[in-house]
Amino acid sequence: MPRDLGERSFALLLFLYPRAFRDRFGDEMLAFYRARRAEARHREGGRGTFRLWRHLVLDILISAPIERLRSLDSQREPMTTTAEMEVPWSSPFYLDREETMDALRQDLRFALRTLRARPAFTLIAVITLALGIGATTAIFSVVNAVLLRPMPWPHPERLVLVWGTRDQVKQNGVVFLDYIDWQAQSRSFDALAVMRGQSVNLTGGDQPERIIGSFVSANLFPILGATPEQGRFFTDQETVVATKQPVAVISDDCWRTRFGARPDMIGRTLVLNGVAFTVVGITRPDLHAPLGTPDVWMPIGYYPNAGDLELRGRPGVLVVGRLKPGVRVERAQSDLDAISGRLAQLYPATNTGIGANVQPLVDQIVGPVRTPILIVLGGVGIVLLIACANVANLQLARAAARRRELSLRTALGAARTRLVRQLLTESLLLSIIGGALGILIARWGVTVLATQLTSMVPVNGEIALDGSVLLFASAITLGAGLLFGSAPAWQYSRADVRDALSVRSDAGAPAGRRHSLRGVLVAAQLALSVVLLVSAGLLTRSLFALARVEPGFDPSHTMTLQFRLPAAKYKTEAQIAEMFTRTLEQMRGVPGVENAALVRATPLNGNGESYPYVLADKPVANLQAAPTAQLNVVSPGYFATMRIRRLAGRDFTMDDRAGGIPVAIVNEQLAKRSWPNESAIGKRIRLGGADAAWATIVGVVGTVKHFRLSEDPLDQAYVPYMQRPLIFTEAVVRATGDPTALASAVRGAIWRVDRDQPVWRVRTLDRVLDEARGGPKLTVWLMAAFAVLALVLAAIGVYGVMSYAVARRTQEVGIRMALGARRTQVLGMVLRDGMRTIGIALAAGLVIAAAATRLIASQLFGVSTMDPLTFTMVPILLGLVALAACYIPALRASRVDPIVALRSE
């Protein structure tokens, strides 16, 4: 029967049970697992699976040791009827028979004593474990906060985000009028709510301010299961576009930080975008809105972008829905598909090719961060495994040294099971000490990660060491203890009692099973290190590749800031254009400003739109088939200020005004694609729908990375602001000196034109570019740190095994040297031995890495998953480190004095 990963993991866990128990109940337990898993999937999906595993692991970790103890007991003393009656039943609490407890206490006391007697071993083992467990726990706290903790809404699995689609574009905004039809006709939803986030200008205070607003329909709050802390939320009537009322709800955070939590907030008036709103409610502090909690909510009717609420074909809003109980996403999708089809027939001009895309809200929120987080978790898991292998190796070395002691105890009549238990107790004690220290390390790690990653945690609250994380830490601590403890225990259980009676220790014995087990462990460590180093190498290379990307503009000495004119105040395009012209004049007049310009959206700032375009000399059959260009509205001087290359033609001038000949500038990419063999200058292009004007191309400029540094070159077009004024805009200023020194002067220049105009996001372009490059940085740094840790641990492992092997062969080396072998020959012999293991391990590691890097492919940029440089450098580096770790013991072997060696036991 084919088994999936979960089933295989569960089967693996069953090995914790004694063999007899496993043979008898293993199949039944597997069937049990399958039934539970089916139940969990049916009920709750992914999170249910996590809960199921938490329960299973806890159950097994409690019951498996009990069964082990029981089977040991039954082996030691033949079972009598009365003894059987005393055997406790099922609960672990019935186990504390005095005898068992005494034995446990004894084991613990003895374990403590042996660990204290070898402080160096104990210290190394504990530190190794603490690093492994600590790092894993810290990363798991992120996994827990971002991927596992339930979303803060009732029945989050029924919440969906509905995108609009336009042909191939699957994540567009939704047309408001289409939304109204969806709401009326669909049968899959309890409710469909609309929201649109946009910053709003708050005036009336000391300084004009910009706060985050959200224009919504009344039913958004019940969908999120929200209740007001004070006052009320909107009524349905208030958010209907035709009968909108100037009422607002503010967030708890906004109430506290902006209004000092004043008690008389309800009923007060806020002037937002020039309109007086009455505050009717305050939300609870724990309310989280999908995609970010705003400062203030207003009825959707006040959404200022003209036309977005009245016209078909204008995708301007986002839709959140709650599915009816039992309705699946697929059904909701086909429901909306059917409605979209009807709308396309009714309104072919605007709705052809327009549809809906229903996505679980949870996926939309955590989707982008899932892969990087899981990659880092995988990386740290490898480190933990390597740490376990190291400790197992140390334990094996020690078990070898203690072989005589243990054999002697066996010969004197100690039950072998008791000795195995003793060894396991020691391992568990080590892992528990390591785990406790690891949790301390994790506490520190979590504080560091939490500050770095707040933006990654979308709505689920903080990254913290909570109950689940601590449970996880305990589980991996015990798991690690069993993992590295089972090696020496298993080995010992096969040891021969006669060893104790033989005079010779195993120093002269040929390399046996014990040695080979250690060899396998160290080979596994090296192979795992290869995987980690290759992954970290590829990620680092892709970070460098991103840093080398030319953005297409010169970010030095420049600063940008954003502002949005309130629509209520600037009603006509002429008013907007006039305001912009005066602002430009004022900014250019500021001392220290070399050049200044206005633009709809600077590159890499998160804003920007794309429109289909058609060419006058190359008509296309329908608009759907037309290519799209990213369109920017700019003022004269923009290209000079940004130092974007001008390749042909001219810049816009103040003569390109409304009523004049419409003009446009296109980028190299668009020009070459459209007219591969002729000049684009003088050609005519139409940007936007059929109602847009034909513009004459007057210039060609270089290509700019606009949305992401990793994007392929886009078709781009520019039009002058006086011919297409927008109320939202950015200013760019190039300074002769330090641009940050100009911030307040430039802000002042805008306020001289309009003293109520808020200005925000004042940043240098250098910083914007840094942030665009910095996205994956943390993933890369973490992976690199783990790779280095893995390298160090693996090197320690190689060193330990080689030292041990050399020590075992002291006598052999002595004989060889007595027979005339030279030092170099001995050195070579030992090194060859080590290199064989290392070579096999590296080869295996490369094969695994070649398969594993496919998992990180989505995170790579500008480097292939099979990047030859990485795949060559990693084995060379690791090989050198391993060789160095072999060299020291080999050197020691070559310096052996034959006489001493022959005498040694």
Add this chain to the structure above:
Amino acid sequence: MRRAADPRELLPLTPAVLHILLALADGRRNASEDDHVGRHGYAVAQEVEEMTEGQIRMGPGTLYGSIQRMLTSGLIEEVAKPRSATRGAGGGSDEDERRRYYRLTPLGSRVLELELARLARVVVIARAKHLLHGPEPA
């Protein structure tokens, strides 16, 4: 199989054992005309979960650990596959092949009775001391 001379020596039962006995006792009564009917492990766990309204949710380790000990002391025994499962076994799934079915032995019934009587006495004492509120048992 070792049997207890006096079932009383097995008391008190752990919650897991008590509930498994209860679950199996139920199964036996429903199928009084068919002696071959028992329940398989997962069905027992589900029954317990339902009886206790989710208060006791047994993991596989706890469940089979208890079953092993109950088998050893003769409280329950394994039975041949019930007919309903054998009937469909022409193309029977591996799952059914693998499942084993358990039912109470007379000793198990007796132990359960004794334990319930013991618990009932505890309840009587608690009531007498006014420690327990709520309706009288029917």
